[in-house]
Every structure is written in C-alpha cells, then in structure tokens.
Amino acid sequence: xxxxxxxxxxxxxxxxxxxxxxxxxxxxxxxxxxxxxxxxxxxxxxxxxxxxxxxxxxxxxxxxxxxxxxxxxxxxxxxxxxxxxxxxxxxxxxxxxxxxxxxxxxxxxxxxxxxxxxxxxxxxxxxxxxxxxxxxxxxxxxxxxxxxxxxxxxxxxxxxxxxxxxxxxxxxxxxxxxxxxxxxxxxxxxxxxxxxxxxxxxxxxxxxxxxxxxxxxxxxxxxxxxxxxxxxxxxxxxxxxxxxxxxxxxxxxxxxxxxxxxxxxxxxxxxxxxxxxxxxxxxxxxxxxxxxxxxxxxxxxxxxxxxxxxxxxxxxxxxxxxxxxxxxxxxxxxxxxxxxxxxxxxxxxxxxxxxxxxxxxxxxxxxxxxxxxxxxxxxxxxxxxxxxxxxxxxxxxxxxxxxxxxxxxxxxxxxxxxxxxxxxxxxxxxxxxxxxxxxxxxxxxxxxxxxxxxxxxxxxxxxxxxxxxxxxxxxxxxxxxxxxxxxxxxxxxxxxxxxxxxxxxxxxxxxxxxxxxxxxxxxxxxxxxxxxxxxxxxxxxxxxxxxxxxxxxxxxxxxxxxxxxxxxxxxxxxxxxxxxxxxxxxxxxxxxxxxxxxxxxxxxxxxxxxxxxxxxxxxxxxxxxxxxxxxxxxxxxxxxxxxxxxxxxxxxxxxxxxxxxxxxxxxxxxxxxxxxxxxxxxxxxxxxxxxxxxxxxxxxxxxxxxxxxxxxxxxxxxxxxxxxxxxxxxxxxxxxxxxxxxxxxxxxxxxxxxxxxxxxxxxxxxxxxxxxxxxxxxxxxxxxxxxxxxxxx
Amino acid sequence: xxxxxxxxxxxxxxxxxxxxxxxxxxxxxxxxxxxxxxxxxxxxxx
Numbered sequence: 001x002x003x004x005x006x007x008x009x010x011x012x013x014x015x016x017x018x019x020x021x022x023x024x025x026x027x028x029x030x031x032x033x034x035x036x037x038x039x040x041x042x043x044x045x046x047x048x049x050x051x052x053x054x055x056x057x058x059x060x061x062x063x064x065x066x067x068x069x070x071x072x073x074x075x076x077x078x079x080x081x082x083x084x085x086x087x088x089x090x091x092x093x094x095x096x097x098x099x100x101x102x103x104x105x106x107x108x109x110x111x112x113x114x115x116x117x118x119x120x121x122x123x124x125x126x127x128x129x130x131x132x133x134x135x136x137x138x139x140x141x142x143x144x145x146x147x148x149x150x151x152x153x154x155x156x157x158x159x160x161x162x163x164x165x166x167x168x169x170x171x172x173x174x175x176x177x178x179x180x181x182x183x184x185x186x187x188x189x190x191x192x193x194x195x196x197x198x199x200x201x202x203x204x205x206x207x208x209x210x211x212x213x214x215x216x217x218x219x220x221x222x223x224x225x226x227x228x229x230x231x232x233x234x235x236x237x238x239x240x241x242x243x244x245x246x247x248x249x250x251x252x253x254x255x256x257x258x259x260x261x262x263x264x265x266x267x268x269x270x271x272x273x274x275x276x277x278x279x280x281x282x283x284x285x286x287x288x289x290x291x292x293x294x295x296x297x298x299x300x301x302x303x304x305x306x307x308x309x310x311x312x313x314x315x316x317x318x319x320x321x322x323x324x325x326x327x328x329x330x331x332x333x334x335x336x337x338x339x340x341x342x343x344x345x346x347x348x349x350x351x352x353x354x355x356x357x358x359x360x361x362x363x364x365x366x367x368x369x370x371x372x373x374x375x376x377x378x379x380x381x382x383x384x385x386x387x388x389x390x391x392x393x394x395x396x397x398x399x400x401x402x403x404x405x406x407x408x409x410x411x412x413x414x415x416x417x418x419x420x421x422x423x424x425x426x427x428x429x430x431x432x433x434x435x436x437x438x439x440x441x442x443x444x445x446x447x448x449x450x451x452x453x454x455x456x457x458x459x460x461x462x463x464x465x466x467x468x469x470x471x472x473x474x475x476x477x478x479x480x481x482x483x484x485x486x487x488x489x490x491x492x493x494x495x496x497x498x499x500x501x502x503x504x505x506x507x508x509x510x511x512x513x514x515x516x517x518x519x520x521x522x523x524x525x526x527x528x529x530x531x532x533x534x535x536x537x538x539x540x541x542x543x544x545x546x547x548x549x550x551x552x553x554x555x556x557x558x559x560x561x562x563x564x565x566x567x568x569x570x571x572x573x574x575x576x577x578x579x580x581x582x583x584x585x586x587x588x589x590x591x592x593x594x595x596x597x598x599x600x601x602x603x604x605x606x607x608x609x610x611x612x613x614x615x616x617x618x619x620x621x622x623x624x625x626x627x628x629x630x631x632x633x634x635x636x637x638x639x640x641x642x643x644x645x646x647x648x649x650x651x652x653x654x655x656x657x658x659x660x661x662x663x664x665x666x667x668x669x670x671x672x673x674x675x676x677x678x679x680x681x682x683x684x685x686x687x688x689x690x691x692x693x694x695x696x697x698x699x700x701x702x703x704x705x706x707x708x709x710x711x712x713x714x715x716x717x718x719x720x721x722x723x724x725x726x727x728x729x730x731x732x733x734x735x736x737x738x739x740x741x742x743x744x745x746x747x748x749x750x751x752x753x754x755x756x757x758x759x760x761x762x763x764x765x766x767x768x769x770x771x772x773x774x775x776x777x778x779x780x781x782x783x784x785x786x787x788x789x790x791x792x793x
Numbered sequence: 794x795x796x797x798x799x800x801x802x803x804x805x806x807x808x809x810x811x812x813x814x815x816x817x818x819x820x821x822x823x824x825x826x827x828x829x830x831x832x833x834x835x836x837x838x839x
Contacts, residue, residue: 072818244797250805257808286829452821465821468814475807 026278031188033291034195035273039116039364040266040296041198042357045350046123047263048304049321050418054259056230057313058222060305062253062260067293067301070264072469074289075451076433077267079466081274081285082448083439088271089432090371096435096442099377103502105431106372107495110365112265112424114494117361117403118410119417121169124354126322126414127347129164134330138340161322162412169358169407176359177400180366182649183391194352201349202299204342205328209306212333218309226252234419235259237485251479258480262422263300267429269360272367282448303328322414325350365399366392376509377502385597388648390549419484423491426477433470437463532636537617541638543570546616547630551604556645556678561612572637573605574619576629631662631689634673641674642689652677656687663689 027035051059080092089109094102139145140156149157212218222228226249235255239245245255270289277284303325311320311327320327329343370392373383378395386393410417436451440463451465481488529536544564546557557573564571575598602618609616623629634642647655656675663670672690679685696704707729708722737745 068819069815071822072815075818075822242797244801248801248805250809251801254804254808283829283832286826290826290830451818452825453817464814465818468811468818471807471811472815473811475804475811479804 027188027273027276028278029284029287029291031192032273032277032284032288033295034192035188036266036269036288036292037195037198037295038191038353038356039269039360040264040292041195041299042120042123042353043263043265044296044300044303045127045325045354046119046322046414046418047260047300048307049317049324050262050415051256051260051304052308052317053321053415054232054235054419055256056228056232057308058224058228059256059260060221060301060308061224062256063263063304064297064301065257066260066263067297069469069472070267070296071289071293072451072465073264073267073429073433073473074270074293076429076436076466076469077270078282078285078289079447079449079451080432080436081271082282083443083445088368089268089428090368092439093431093435096438097431099506100503101431101435103372103377103499103506104495105428105435106368107498107502108424108427108431108491109268109368110424110498111491111494112268112421112428113361113365113368114399114402115361115406115417115421115424116265116364117173117358117399118169118406119414119421120354120357120361121172121403122165122407122410122412122414122417123322124172124351125165125168125412126161127326127350127354128168129159129161130320130323130326131343131347132164133158133161134326134343135340138336165322165412165414166407169412170404172355172358173362173400173403173407176355176362177396179359180362180396181386181389181391181393183386183389191356194356198299198349198353201345202303205325205346206298206302206306208332208334208342209310209328212310212331213306215333221305221308224253224256225249229256231255234415234486235483237483237488239482245483254476254479255483258422258426258476258483259419261426261476261480262418264296265421265425266360269364272364323350361403362396362399366395369395369399372502377506379505379508380512383597385550387550387552416486420487420490422480422484423487426473426480427491430470430473430477433466433473437466437470440466532619532621532633534637537572537619537637539570539572539617539637542640543572543637545630545634545637545639545642546571546573547626547642547644548573548575548601548605549626551601553645554604554608555680556643557605557608557616558612559678559682559684560643561609561614561616564614566614566616569640570617571609571614572617572619572633572639573602573609574621574630574633575601576621576623576626578623578626578629625662627658627662628665631659631666634689635663635666635670638671639673641676643676643678646677646679652679652685652687656685656689660687660689 048060048063051063055062084091084095090102090106093105136145136158137156140150145156226246229252231245233240236242236245245251270285270292273288274281274285277288307316307320307324307328310331311324312331316324316327320330325346326343329346330339332339332342369378370383372378373380373392373395382394382398383392384394385391406417440461451463451469453464455462455464527536534541544560546560548554548557560571577598598620605616605618619633621629621633623632630642630644633639642659644655646652650658655677659675670690672688672692675687675689677685677687704722704725708720708725711717711725712720733745736742
C-alpha cells in the first residue's frame with residue numbers, strides 16, 4: 001500500500017495530495033465572447049437612454065467614444081492575462097499595490113457586479129411594461145378597449161412602468177437566487193444561444209433602421225461641443241451650481257464621457273473566462289477581445305446613434321429613454337403590426353440577455369467574494385456550504401439581499417441605477433490600469449504581450465499606451481466624483497462598508513487561521529502537486545475513486561470499504577474544489593484549497609476508513625465543474641471504478657450522462673471505467689463510462705447468428721466469425737450514416753426513441769431463412785461470442 | 794486662478810493627452826487585430 005494512506009506517517013499525520021491546477025473544460029473564443037457579451041452587450045438596452053437623459057442629444061457620440069475606448073481597456077486586460085492566468089482586478093491590484101488597495105478595488109468591483117443585477121432586471125421590466133402600455137394604447141386607438149374599461153381607468157388603461165419593472169426585477173433576481181443556491185453551472189452553451197438570438201435581432205434592427213433612413217432620411221445627432229451638451233438637473237451633481245462645467249469645453253466632454261462610461265461594463269469577464277479559453281490561449285483571448293469589441297461597438301454604439309436619428313425628439317426621452325431599442329422598433333417604416341411584432345421580439349431578446357446579466361451579476365459577485373473569502377479577507381462563516389446543495393449560500397444571500405435592497409430603493413428608476421453603476425465600472429478600471437502601470441516596473445515574470453506603444457529612454461521603459469488609457473480613466477473617474485453625486489455617495493458608502501467588512505474579517509481570520517493551521521498541522525500533512533498523477537498520490541492502477549462533497553453523506557464510501565480489500569485495490573477519496581466562471585480567474589494557494597470545511601470532510605472520511613480498519617488516499621482537486629474533475633481524476637489515476645452517492649439534483653442516469661459527457665471531453669488516449677452510484681436505500685446502479693460492449697438483446701443475437709450461418713455458407717467465407725459480421729455491419733452503417741442515408745437512419749432511430757420501443761430486430765431476423773448449423777463450425781468460432789452463440793453452434 | 798480651475802485644467806490635460814495616446818493604442822492594436830483575424834492557423838471554432 002502506498003504511503004498516502006490514513007495510516008499515520010512517520011510524524012503521525014495523514015498525507016493529503018492537494019492539486020493546484022484547476023481541472024477545466026476549455027471553450028472556444030466564440031463561446032468565451034458569448035459569455036462576456038451576455039453582460040457587456042446587455043448595456044445596449046439602457047446605456048444610450050441614460051446618457052441622453054444626462055447630457056442631451058449628442059449622447060450617442062459619447063457612447064460611441066466609450067465603445068471605441070473599450071478596445072483600449074481590452075488591451076489592458078489582454079496584457080494582464082498574458083502575465084497572470086488569473087488576471088482579474090483583485091489579483092492584479094494585490095500584486096501591484098498590496099492588500100489594502102486590493103480590498104478597496106474589489107469593493108468598487110463588487111459595487112459594479114451587484115448593481116449589474118438591478119440595472120439589468122429593472123431595464124428588462126421597463127421594456128416589458130413599455131410593450132404592455134403601447135399595445136394597450138394601439139388597441140385603444142383601434143377601438144378595441146371597451147368604454148367601461150376606459151371609464152374605470154379614466155382614459156386608456158396603463159400599467160405603472162416603474163412598479164412593473166420593480167416586480168419583474170425582484171422576480172428575476174429571486175429566480176436566479178434560487179438557481180444559484182441550487183448550484184446551476186454557468187453554461188457557455190446557453191450564452192452562445194442567447195447571443196445567436198441577439199445577433200438575429202441586431203441584424204434585423206440595423207438593416208431595418210438603415211432602410212428606414214434611406215426611405216425617410218434622418219439627421220446625425222449634434223456634435224459634442226459645449227453648446228450642444230445639455231445637462232439635466234441631476235447630471236452635474238455637486239457642480240450643479242458651479243460655473244466650471246459651463247466654462248471649459250473639454251470638461252464638458254469629460255462629463256459627457258463619464259455619463260456614458262457604464263456602456264463598457266462587463267470587461268472584467270474577459271479576465272474571468274481567460275482561464276477557460278482553449279489553446280492557443282493568448283491568441284484566442286485577442287480574438288475574443290476583437291469579437292466583443294466589434295459586437296458591442298456595433299450594437300451599443302450604433303443603436304444609440306440610430307435611436308437619435310430615427311425617434312422624434314418629443315417622444316425619445318419622454319417615452320422611450322428607458323426602452324430605447326423598443327422606441328427604435330416602433331419608428332421604422334412598415335405596417336404597425338409588423339413593428340409591434342418586432343418590438344415584442346426586442347422585448348424577448350432583452351428579457352433573455354438582461355436576465356442572463358442578472359445571473360452573471362450573482363455568479364460574478366459570488367466568485368469574487370468566494371475568492372476574497374478564500375484569501376482570508378471575508379469570514380469563513382460566509383463560505384459555509386449549503387447542507388443540501390453544497391453552494392456558498394450565505395454569500396449568495398448577501399449579494400441577492402443587497403440587490404433586492406437596491407431594486408426597492410431605486411423603485412425602478414433606471415437612470416438613478418445607471419448613474420450609480422458607473423462608479424463601480426470606472427473605479428475598478430482605474431485601479432486595474434494603475435496597477436498594470438506599476439507592474440511594468442515591479443513585475444519581473446513572463447509577460448507575453450504589452451499594450452503599445454512603449455519607448456525606452458536611458459534604458460527605462462515608458463509605457464505610453466498604458467499610461468494614456470490610465471489618464472483617460474482617472475480623469476473621467478475624478479470628474480464623475482463631482483458630477484455623479486448619487487454614484488459618489490452610494491459608491492463610497494458601499495465601498496466603505498465592504499472595505500470595513502473585509503479589513504475586520506481579515507483580522508479575525510488571521511487569528512483564527514493561525515489556530516486552525518496549527519490544529520491541521522497536527523492531523524494532516526498537505527502535499528502540493530501541480531497536477532493529479534498516480535505516482536504523486538502513490539497508488540496502483542485499477543483503484544477505486546470515491547468523490548465526496550458533503551460530510552453528512554458518506555454512505556457510498558462505507559459501501560466501497562465494505563467490499564474492497566485495500567491490500568489488493570487502493571481506494572482514493574477525492575473532493576473537488578469548485579470554481580465557477582466568476583472564480584476561475586483567481587488562483588488558490590494550498591491552504592486556501594484545504595479550508596476548515598475540507599478538513600472536517602476528510603476527518604470524517606478518515607474516521608469512516610478507520611472504523612473499517614482500511615486505508616484510503618486523500619486528494620483535493622480544484623475544478624471548474626465536479627464532473628470534469630471526477631472524469632479527469634479517474635483518467636489520470638487509472639481508476640477502474642468510480643463510486644459516488646446519489647445527487648440531490650439528478651437521477652442516476654443523469655449523473656452517468658454528465659460523467660460520460662465529461663469523459664468524452666478528455667483527449668485520447670483515455671481508459672474506460674465503471675461508475676457505481678450508491679443510493680440511500682443501498683441500491684446500486686452501475687454504468688460503464690466510455691466505449692464498451694453494449695448489452696445485446698436476445699433478438700439481436702439471434703439476428704447476428706442467422707446472418708453468420710448464412711454468410712458462412714458462401715464459398716470462401718467458412719472461417720468468418722460473428723464479430724466479423726458485426727464489423728461489416730457497423731462499417732456499412734457508418735458509411736450510410738455518413739453519406740446518403742443519414743436522414744433516413746436518424747428518422748428511424750428517432751421514431752423508435754420517441755416510441756420508447758426497441759428497433760424491430762425480431763422482425764428482420766424472422767425474414768432471414770433459418771439454416772441448420774453445421775456442427776463443424778463450432779470449433780471455428782472464437783471466444784468472443786455470446787453464450788447464446790455458443791449454445792447453438 | 795482658483796484651485797478648482799487648476800484641478801480642471803489638469804484633468805483636461807490628462808483627458809486630452811490620454812486620448813491622443815489612446816488613439817495610437819487603437820491604431821497599433823487595430824493593425825495587430827487584423828493580423829490576428831487573418832491568421833487562422835491555430836483557430837479552434839466549435
């Protein structure tokens with residue numbers, strides 16, 4: 001037996017191998033772009049309207065400038081990712097400016113993330129309410145609203161848009177709260193699907209808008225000069241009574257830029273998906289950056305421009321400022337019913353993408369808070385997993401609680417929310433860019449790409465490009481402090497509260513962790529390993545892998561230990577430390593990987609093993625999702641069997657399918673293994689993972705046998721075996737499926753799948769003439785035939 | 794000249810100089826982006 005057993009080692013401690021590389025399933029740059037655009041693209045639905053309310057009709061130029069500037073911000077992210085695989089704000093700021101400013105920057109980032117939910121939810125609600133009201137108005141204009149209803153509402157019945165927006169935002173937030181408590185996994189597949197539908201809408205919108213412009217004409221918005229910038233009552237904030245904004249033309253441009261900067265929220269997701277990008281990573285990151293850059297420029301930028309060109313001034317701000325794309329749809333040329341139908345499509349797409357952004361906000365906030373929590377900056381209490389679902393429910397509750405509070409306090413006012421939102425967006429970018437500037441001089445490690453241009457004077461590098469981006473961001477952020485009073489006050493209060501919580505928690509945790517570490521050192525010996533290898537864990541091939549997650553449900557471990565002679569076969573108990581999209585950007589140290597929860601979990605596992613007097617090996621692996629972790633660990637350790645408990649969310653078949661899908665994603669060569677799922681009543685379901693001999697029905701065997709009998713009667717084919725028939729049949733099937741008969745085959749299989757019945761093997765078998773077997777042939781058949789074969793030959 | 798005017802002047806300088814430099818960043822990265830898009834050798838589209 002290996003030395004990695006629960007048998008005390010020389011110093012009486014149990015050795016635990018802690019893998020430090022996250023087991024990820026890699027995604028293409030298209031999927032990565034879709035994940036980011038679900039957040040970044042959603043701002044097209046509200047950014048233009050908010051900007052115009054603040055600075056007037058020239059707002060689209062500022063939105064376009066922001067979307068252009070976003071290309072440069074993306075370059076900063078590409079450079080940070082070329083230095084750190086987990087190049088998010090927290091990591092970069094901590095590396096450059098230390099823990100205190102990292103906590104401050106993450107507070108601003110949390111403000112951004114948390115507000116993404118309410119802004120998106122409320123915006124979606126505004127679009128829905130706008131559609132309802134306009135549909136009623138159109139119906140009323142056509143005399144479809146009964147006069148009694150008219151009298152009851154003292155005119156055309158209308159719903160309260162803000163109230164509907166609040167109710168909708170609360171409902172969507174609560175829905176995703178529950179989904180996140182249950183632990184849904186962020187799916188790039190779903191994100192790609194949403195972006196495909198959104199792209200259809202964008203193409204239709206742009207095409208129809210251009211056609212409308214050609215038909216009816218239009219004027220570009222006034223250029224952004226001081227004379228053309230019209231500040232609203234609230235857009236100057238603390239400078240409302242100051243002459244400064246009216247004295248300096250460039251200051252007016254900064255104010256306008258600052259009111260539009262929220263359009264590029266979502267860039268941080270670029271750092272978060274980088275870890276999961278397929279090879280070649282940096283090139284694919286650049287491609288992702290190009291895709292999201294072009295897409296958001298066209299969508300957010302051009303839509304804002306077209307809205308001002310096509311929607312008349314008297315209704316644009318008054319009626320459509322909160323649902324600008326809907327207004328655009330209603331002011332195209334064409335029949336009203338077609339425009340209304342397209343508007344409904346816009347609302348559906350808005351619902352999908354903005355709801356997705358609500359989820360992204362919860363997942364992203366959860367990821368960031370998990371990361372800082374793991375770094376000891378947030379009390380361990382927050383990380384306690386949910387009893388049933390194993391998720392960090394207290395963090396999710398905190399995030400959603402803050403979001404619900406924000407939705408109610410704002411009472412559906414998208415302008416107020418958007419104003420506040422910009423604070424988190426711009427300050428997290430400022431911290432990030434300044435940190436990158438500092439790292440140009442302090443960081444000595446590998447850096448695969450730099451923001452151009454860079455000059456050298458007396459051997460000292462001058463990062464002109466990076467400094468330029470930093471200057472634009474810093475000047476905008478400082479001006480925003482004066483002009484966006486709501487953002488400044490709420491952002492500072494929020495950041496101060498989070499900063500205080502982080503600082504206080506860190507102090508408490510430092511004392512507690514010192515005590516826990518001392519305790520742990522007495523019991524466990526952590527061995528860090530870059531990847532999971534059989535040699536590292538010190539086990540033999542053909543071992544049993546037992547994934548564990550909840551220390552209250554270790555029945556499957558007991559079941560394994562009852563039946564396994566650990567002298568003959570090793571048992572490896574593993575737990576996967578899950579990092580979601582939001583958390584995958586951050587690296588975990590060994591101590592973070594093995595927190596007090598893992599300590600409790602493994603103490604229980606060791607105690608179960610001790611009760612059987614058997615040895616187990618212990619393993620912790622970081623992973624993007626648990627199924628990939630199990631499949632890859634089983635593959636790396638040459639495990640013959642994986643034994644798991646029944647999931648609270650899936651059936652045994654679903655669990656087997658999920659593990660099988662994860663196994664398929666592992667590159668060749670790979671070995672198959674058996675999955676056994678032990679249910680609470682002791683019943684065990686067994687599945688083979690990977691290609692394996694299928695269980696053949698008796699009818700199939702009879703058909704095979706009859707074919708074999710007939711074929712062997714052909715001259716020169718006397719020595720043919722049953723498996724030769726199968727090989728020929730499968731080769732022909734593969735040929736037919738790959739060529740002319742694919743549709744027919746799929747149709748047939750689908751028909752039987754829907755009917756739930758077997759394929760008609762018996763019918764086919766009965767059509768083949770029975771041939772009396774020649775006894776001499778029995779000796780020719782190889783050992784690979786089934787018992788039925790042997791009986792008849 | 795009051796302090797606030799000096800602050801505004803500094804901010805304006807930062808903004809203008811920053812945008813001038815950013816324009817160079819956009820041109821240089823834009824040229825590189827075209828090259829990245831044309832180089833499809835390692836592309837994995839799923």
